[in-house]
């Protein structure tokens with residue numbers, strides 16, 4: 001394999017950074033492009049997780065005491081290092097996931113942008129005056145303290161972004177972090193941690209443990225002060241239940257079955273080009289990628305012609321250089337699920353307009369980008385997330401029908417609307433029950449707007465990442481209220497007089513409420 005990581009000693013050096021208190025049995029990790037075994041990674045235990053949380057907590061105390069500008073400087077330096085050393089990162093992400101270089105580069109872009117965003121928004125952590133109970137007499141100040149230790153559990157599909165982009169605000173807020181990346185993408189998380197330490201992060205503050213989520217979930221969730229989980233809705237429910245048991249604060253970024261709407265006035269070629277990227281970026285293994293397309297009758301034929309043509313033209317390939325437009329699926333389980341969904345749909349009468357086949361000539365887990373028509377509700381993929389390069393096309397008669405069918409899902413993660421009238425598109429977007437909706441873009445506009453919150457409605461999640469919410473969730477808000485002059489009790493006054501006085505006071509307050517600071 002033509003990558004700097006083909007040398008096993010480089011991967012072994014990264015694994016030295018895994019927190020473990022003893023030698024552990026290992027599990028194998030393979031490169032999806034070829035199916036070759038590239039490393040054996042230690043399976044951490046509860047004792048390792050306990051040590052990781054303890055060390056992160058210890059390092060966190062000193063880190064939290066440092067001025068926020070010093071903490072922000074680390075993120076700012078990390079931004080530069082990620083851009084400078086992107087080739088190492090791109091190679092490793094590709095090695096562990098089988099994605100194209102272009103898809104891997106989106107992660108570099110994302111992580112650098114997230115670091116810049118939070119490094120320049122330290123004001124969110126400043127203590128702030130709020131309106132006190134009695135204007136002039138009660139001073140109320142809100143402080144944002146770090147929660148302590150944040151536990152992050154992340155999936156394999158965006159191994160840099162999803163390991164790091166939640167860690168960055170958690171660290172800026174003054175916390176220690178323990179990261180449990182997916183078993184198959186541990187090395188990418190370790191390299192990101194090394195870059196953060198090169199950028200000035202104190203050693204010990206960001207701990208990485210490796211291994212099976214089912215084994216390490218409870219030990220982690222029971223010890224940390226906030227758990228951030230990104231992964232499937234099924235596992236998210238288990239994580240949420242455990243967090244509830246231990247009263248650990250939790251945010252959950254889960255699955256989707258994302259709709260894309262093509263309105264009657266959309267430019268068919270532009271919408272088709274956007275739909276190709278929306279559907280097949282990262283070989284469809286993207287929580288916010290499109291799996292259902294609702295196309296207005298007036299636009300249907302032209303759109304479908306262009307969409308099928310562009311999809312058939314996509315260049316598939318394995319390789320550590322820019323060029324291929326769609327890469328491999330990440331594992332045999334991923335390929336099996338995609339094949340099962342396509343076979344089930346075809347057996348029940350779906351029509352394949354593009355793709356539909358595996359491509360063992362390119363690599364063991366390649367599957368063609370696939371467009372299906374005539375998909376009906378009894379087919380598994382009509383409602384279940386495929387998480388692969390397979391989409392279903394539906395013709396609709398009106399915007400109302402498109403919105404209704406888009407909302408007919410237990411999921412509510414991301415949506416996309418295509419139209420030549422952006423004001424109309426924005427109006428339609430507000431009626432879609434998804435945490436993010438992109439107008440004339442598939443997913444990147446909303447994801448990359450890091451100043452705005454991102455997350456799922458319905459079964460797609462709890463809480464938000466990005467924006468102010470994505471930082472403040474890693475803090476404990478504390479109100480310090482100081483009373484001056486009159487106390488808030490009757491004191492020596494008769495209680496009835498005190499009550500009448502306050503009644504008058506409340507009436508007066510309502511009149512001036514809008515003018516108070």
Ligand code: NAD
Nearest residue numbers: 154155156181182213214217231232235253254255256287
């Ligand atoms: P997954 O839920 O199987 O695994 C995700 C992580 O959870 C891994 O680190 C895994 O080891 C760990 N895990 C597994 N069982 C666990 C348990 N019982 N307790 C604690 N942790 C456990 O998900 P996956 O298949 O790796 O990822 C694909 C899914 O993730 C898709 O549904 C996709 O939509 C979703 N996803 C969501 C987002 C988002 O931001 N909303 C982003 C990426 C992926």
